[in-house]
Every structure is written in structure tokens, then in C-alpha cells.
Amino acid sequence: MRxxxxxxxxxxxxxxxxxxxxxxEIGTTRVSALLKDxxxxxxxxxxxxxxxxxxxxxxxRARPRPFGDVYVGRVHVMFDGVETIPSVDRVLSQSADGAxxxxxxxxxxxxxxxxxxFSWKYGWTFASYALTVRRDLSDNSETQWLEGGDTSAPFNxxxxxxxxxxxxxxxxxxFALGFTxxxxxxxxxxxxxxxxxxxxSRPRTVLWQxxxxxxxxxITLGLSLYGFVTAPPAIVEPLIxxxxxxxxxxxxxxxxxxxxxxxxxxxxxxxxxxGFAGALKELGLRRADFLAALLTFNLGVEAGQxxxxxxxxxxxxxxxxxxxxxxxxxxVPASVLIACTALYWTVERLR
Amino acid sequence: xxxxxxxxxxxxxxxxxLGAAPLRAHDMWIEPTTFSPSTGDIVGLxxxxxxxxxxxxxxxxxxxxxxxxxxxxxxxxxxVARNGADPAGLLRVASPGLIVVGYRSNPSRVxxxxxxxxxxxxxxxxxxxxxxxxxxxxxGAPARDLFARCAKSLVLSGxxxxxxxxxxxxxxxxxxxxxxxxxxxxxxxxxxxxxxxxQPLAGALVVAINKSNPAEKLTARTDADGRVxxxxxxxxxxxxxxxxxxxAPEGANADWASYWAxxxxxxxx
Numbered sequence: 281m282r283x284x285x286x287x288x289x290x291x292x293x294x295x296x297x298x299x300x301x302x303x304x305e306i307g308t309t310r311v312s313a314l315l316k317d318x319x320x321x322x323x324x325x326x327x328x329x330x331x332x333x334x335x336x337x338x339x340x341r342a343r344p345r346p347f348g349d350v351y352v353g354r355v356h357v358m359f360d361g362v363e364t365i366p367s368v369d370r371v372l373s374q375s376a377d378g379a380x381x382x383x384x385x386x387x388x389x390x391x392x393x394x395x396x397x398f399s400w401k402y403g404w405t406f407a408s409y410a411l412t413v414r415r416d417l418s419d420n421s422e423t424q425w426l427e428g429g430d431t432s433a434p435f436n437x438x439x440x441x442x443x444x445x446x447x448x449x450x451x452x453x454x455f456a457l458g459f460t461x462x463x464x465x466x467x468x469x470x471x472x473x474x475x476x477x478x479x480x481s482r483p484r485t486v487l488w489q490x491x492x493x494x495x496x497x498x499i500t501l502g503l504s505l506y507g508f509v510t511a512p513p514a515i516v517e518p519l520i521x522x523x524x525x526x527x528x529x530x531x532x533x534x535x536x537x538x539x540x541x542x543x544x545x546x547x548x549x550x551x552x553x554x555g556f557a558g559a560l561k562e563l564g565l566r567r568a569d570f571l572a573a574l575l576t577f578n579l580g581v582e583a584g585q586x587x588x589x590x591x592x593x594x595x596x597x598x599x600x601x602x603x604x605x606x607x608x609x610x611x612v613p614a615s616v617l618i619a620c621t622a623l624y625w626t627v628e629r630l631r
Numbered sequence: 632x633x634x635x636x637x638x639x640x641x642x643x644x645x646x647x648x649l650g651a652a653p654l655r656a657h658d659m660w661i662e663p664t665t666f667s668p669s670t671g672d673i674v675g676l677x678x679x680x681x682x683x684x685x686x687x688x689x690x691x692x693x694x695x696x697x698x699x700x701x702x703x704x705x706x707x708x709x710x711v712a713r714n715g716a717d718p719a720g721l722l723r724v725a726s727p728g729l730i731v732v733g734y735r736s737n738p739s740r741v742x743x744x745x746x747x748x749x750x751x752x753x754x755x756x757x758x759x760x761x762x763x764x765x766x767x768x769x770x771g772a773p774a775r776d777l778f779a780r781c782a783k784s785l786v787l788s789g790x791x792x793x794x795x796x797x798x799x800x801x802x803x804x805x806x807x808x809x810x811x812x813x814x815x816x817x818x819x820x821x822x823x824x825x826x827x828x829x830q831p832l833a834g835a836l837v838v839a840i841n842k843s844n845p846a847e848k849l850t851a852r853t854d855a856d857g858r859v860x861x862x863x864x865x866x867x868x869x870x871x872x873x874x875x876x877x878x879a880p881e882g883a884n885a886d887w888a889s890y891w892a893x894x895x896x897x898x899x900x
Binding site: 304305306307308309326327330333334337379380405406407427428 | 657659680681682683685686687688689690692695716717736739741845
């Protein structure tokens with residue numbers, strides 16, 4: 281069944297482990313459940329021919345029974361471990377490539393009052409399959425891979441209660457992620473910050489630019505995360521590289537801070553913010569975590585920038601900034617090197 | 632994603648439900664789109680996992696495939712595997728004759744509770760392993776099993792003859808039809824040989840299931856030469872199968888290694 285092919289296989293391989301000794305026999309059946317507004321809807325997508333064979337094997341030709349009556353005996357929808365009888369509806373369609381007929385069976389019903397957990401068992405599948413559950417209170421789905429005929433572990437119907445320790449752990453995780461997004465993984469951002477740093481040796485020069493950059497990238501990071509602005513990485517990433525090159529090239533011709541430079545750094549900061557958001561989005565954030573993640577990730581990014589600036593200031597600017605050769609032997613060659621690297625990245629990211 | 636706080640509740644509920652349900656270890660077999668192709672035809676090779684010849688499609692998974700081959704009068708060639716697709720593979724019938732198709736999987740690990748593993752040993756007639764566990768006082772212990780599939784299928788293009796025969800593919804556990812089933816009418820004894828690491832395997836349970844009446848299972852244990860004779864009393868598609876379990880090799884991070892041999896073919900009336 282092509283509909284399930286490459287993506288399902290990639291997902292299955294990742295979730296189940298792709299090494300030979302851990303590979304599982306992944307079939308073509310997929311089950312998804314939506315538990316929302318006091319109702320449940322479980323959708324089983326399976327190979328229509330295989331289902332027809334199973335139906336045929338259990339049917340009595342002399343006394344045919346409706347599909348729903350037969351099927352309902354093969355599925356187990358349980359709340360708090362107690363089975364409930366769903367309504368059954370079946371739709372047959374062609375797979376995306378038209379090669380296979382696909383049966384989609386919808387099982388629906390009311391959530392029992394006060395139910396806390398949902399669990400599932402499908403007695404009519406033999407290969408491994410994915411069960412995906414979505415809840416009312418969360419955008420995020422939870423997936424369990426089940427061996428055919430196994431009962432799932434229970435899914436909580438309410439969003440899990442989060443303790444102060446959980447929140448602190450989450451905050452720390454995103455702070456660390458923000459920091460490592462600069463050091464050591466964000467070499468491009470490091471070069472941008474160094475480009476800012478190399479313009480002038482006076483702390484005021486660096487402070488103005490870093491503030492503009494920070495405010496700007498915080499704005500777009502937040503807006504992107506909430507979906508107010510979007511820009512494809514194919515455009516943002518080459519522009520980020522180009523912004524690094526620009527700042528570095530300007531360092532060669534400019535030795536004092538000008539107001540347009542602050543404005544440009546602000547504009548570039550807007551770009552970098554979208555880049556940061558891309559990294560954060562890839563993690564599949566829970567909506568409930570957005571604000572905390574945004575703040576702590578941003579704090580981590582600032583800490584990473586400060587670490588770069590602090591190191592550069594201590595090792596380079598502090599001992600050398602008053603020397604007459606500082607600009608000639610440090611600022612210009614380092615800026616040229618940064619500019620060349622960034623131009624190379626620009627071309628590479630455009631491919 | 633499992634919330635750890637609920638693991639105990641999950642285990643309890645799962646154990647209750649599993650305890651009440653009959654457990655059947657799942658067979659795996661090859662189901663060609665036709666058992667009687669013409670020369671020049673493309674035959675789809677569907678992999679099926681299930682029981683009683685009722686199966687779910689198993690798309691080709693490169694992580695699982697160890698060998699997916701076919702052998703005809705001109706030699707052995709790889710099946711064209713279609714990753715993620717069902718049928719999992721394709722072959723082209725180049726000339727008339729008997730074609731032997733083989734699929735051998737890499738091992739997959741499955742962890743089973745003591746109860747589940749004991750029941751599986753019983754259902755598959757693996758009495759020697761059950762006795763070994765009993766001697767080791769492990770009957771109450773869970774088991775980690777590395778299972779590997781050794782599936783074959785016989786497809787005939789053209790006219791059958793006694794001269795045509797199944798071929799040894801060299802699978803770890805292998806069922807070999809010692810007479811061409813396409814030249815054997817229903818109701819006659821069909822001889823099979825079971826080998827483990829190319830040596831005859833004695834005392835193993837061999838089961839034959841016909842697609843039109845899967846509830847009726849023909850069974851026999853192999854003799855000292857690994858041979859059984861089964862009177863295949865019906866025409867139609869047959870699955871002949873056997874399972875062999877051995878202690879897992881050192882360092883395999885498992886307790887047992889199981890091999891699942893199957894052979895499918897169609898018997899004419």
C-alpha cells in the first residue's frame with residue numbers, strides 16, 4: 281500500500297530502531313484516535329483486500345451479518361480499562377497511487393463521564409502498526425508502535441499535570457538549546473557577533489549593536505513561533521549568511537559606529553530571529569510550552585552571544601585594542617576572513 | 632510517548648487484557664500474485680504476516696531483508712524489491728519451469744512475558760525448549776527472542792513434470808519440498824525435508840494449512856532425517872511451516888533465537 285510507504289517506513293524505522301536486530305515487521309495498517317469535546321473517533325486505515333479476506337473467513341454465507349457487527353468484535357476501545365462499544369462506519373477508497381484499495385473504518389462514540397485513560401487493541405492486525413492519539417487539550421499527538429494484537433499502554437485523556445520541577449527542567453532544556461544554538465552549533469551566528477564586535481574597540485559601540493540585534497531577533501523569533509510571520513529557510517538562510525558578509529565587509533571601510541549601522545544590524549537581527557525560530561520549531565513544541573520556551577531559548581541565545589563577546593573581549597580587545605596595529609592586524613584581516621566565509625556560505629545555501 | 636508515571640497502570644491493564652486473549656505467534660509467508668504465471672509475466676511477490684493464512688501486507692523493508700531471491704533453471708537472481716510497497720517484490724518469468732522464491736529476514740527482537748513465551752512454545756510444538764526452560768527453572772522468566780523469517784514459495788510456469796524440483800536456498804531453517812507439488816495431485820503424500828544450518832532437523836513439528844480450510848491443520852514431526860510426509864488432501868493454496876528455537880548466541884542481547892520456515896505453493900485438483 282503506497283500511501284504508507286516511505287514516510288511511514290522512515291518514521292517506523294526511527295521509532296522502532298533501524299538496526300537489524302531491532303527492526304520490526306511494519307505492516308500497512310495505521311490507527312489514529314481523536315479524543316475531543318466529550319467524544320472519541322478512532323480511524324483505522326488498512327488494506328481493503330486483507331480486510332475482505334478476514335471478513336470472509338469469519339462470515340457465514342447463509343446468515344450474513346452487517347460489517348459493523350462483525351468488526352466491532354475485533355476492536356477494543358477501552359476507557360479506564362473498561363471496554364465500550366463504538367459505532368462503526370466504513371469507507372473504501374483507492375490509495376494515493378491508485379494501486380491498492382484502502383479501507384478506512386471510523387469508530388465513534390461518547391467519552392464516558394469522568395474517564396481518565398484511553399487504551400486500544402486491534403485483534404485483526406498481525407504486523408506492527410502505529411497508533412496515534414490526539415487530545416482536545418493539546419496540538420501534539422502521541423504515538424505508540426504496537427505489535428499486532430497487543431494492547432496499547434493507556435493514554436491520559438487530560439494533558440499531564442506538570443510540576444514545578446517539570447517546568448524548571450523544560451526551561452533549562454530550552455535555555456541550553458538556545459546557548460548551544462550559538463556555541464558550539466551556530467558558527468554563522470558567532471561570526472555575526474564577532475563582526476559586530478570587530479567594528480570598534482569601545483564597549484559603547486558593541487553595546488548599541490548587540491542591543492539592536494537582540495531586540496530584533498527576539499521580535500521575529502516570537503512572531504515566527506506564533507505563526508504571525510513565516511519565511512522559508514531557503515530564503516532566510518542565504519540572507520543570514522549575506523548579512524554576516526555585509527557586516528564584516530563594512531568593518532573594513534568603517535571604523536566608527538554610525539546610526540545606519542545600528543539600523544542595519546537591527547534589520548539583520550530580524551532575519552536571524554527567523555532562523556532561530558526554525559530551529560525551535562523543528563522540536564515540535566507543545567503550545568503550552570511556547571512562552572516559556574521562547575523566553576528561555578532567547579535567554580540561552582543571549583548567554584551564548586555574551587560568552588562569545590566576553591571571550592573575544594578578554595582574549596583580543598582587552599590586551600590589544602589600544603595598540604596602533606589593532607585595526608590593521610586584527611580587525612581588517614579577521615573581517616576579511618569572516619566576509620569570505622560568509623560569502624561562501626551564501627553561495628552554498630543558495631544551491 | 633508513554634508517561635512514566637502511568638507505566639504501572641499500563642502494565643496492569645495490558646496484562647489483564649493479554650491474559651484473557653488467546654495468543655498466536657504470527658506466521659510469515661510469500662503469496663505470489665499468481666502461482667501459475669506464463670513466460671514473460673511479471674509476478675508480484677506479496678509478503679504476508681498473520682495466522683491461518685489470513686495475513687496483513689508486509690511492505691518491503693530494506694532494514695529487514697537479508698535475502699530476497701528467486702531461482703529458476705538458469706540460476707539465482709535477486710527479486711526486485713519495492714521498498715515500502717506491497718507487493719514487496721517483483722520477478723519476471725524468463726522461461727517455463729519451476730521457480731523457487733526465497734525471502735530471508737534479518738532478526739527482529741521481541742520481548743515476551745513468561746506466560747506469553749510459554750504459550751508460544753506450546754502452540755508451536757517447541758517442547759524441547761519448554762523442557763529446557765523447566766530444567767533451568769526459567770519457566771517463570773520473561774524471554775527475549777530474536778526471530779528471523781525463512782520463507783519460500785514455489786511458482787510454476789508451463790507444464791509440470793516430476794523432473795522439476797524445489798531447490799535448497801541455504802536458509803538457516805529451510806523447508807524443502809522433495810517432490811514437485813505441481814506434479815502431485817491432491818490426496819497423495821507430499822514429502823518435505825526440514826534442515827537447520829543445512830543439517831536435517833529431527834523431531835520438529837511441521838504444519839500444513841490449506842487456504843480454503845485453515846482450521847484443519849495437518850501436522851507431523853520430522854524423523855531422524857528431518858523428513859515428514861503430509862497427505863495434502865485438498866487442492867488450492869497450501870502453507871507448510873515449521874519453527875525452530877535455539878539459545879541466542881553470546882552477546883546477542885537476547886535469550887533465544889527463533890527461525891520461522893514457510894513454504895507456499897498451489898496444489899492442483
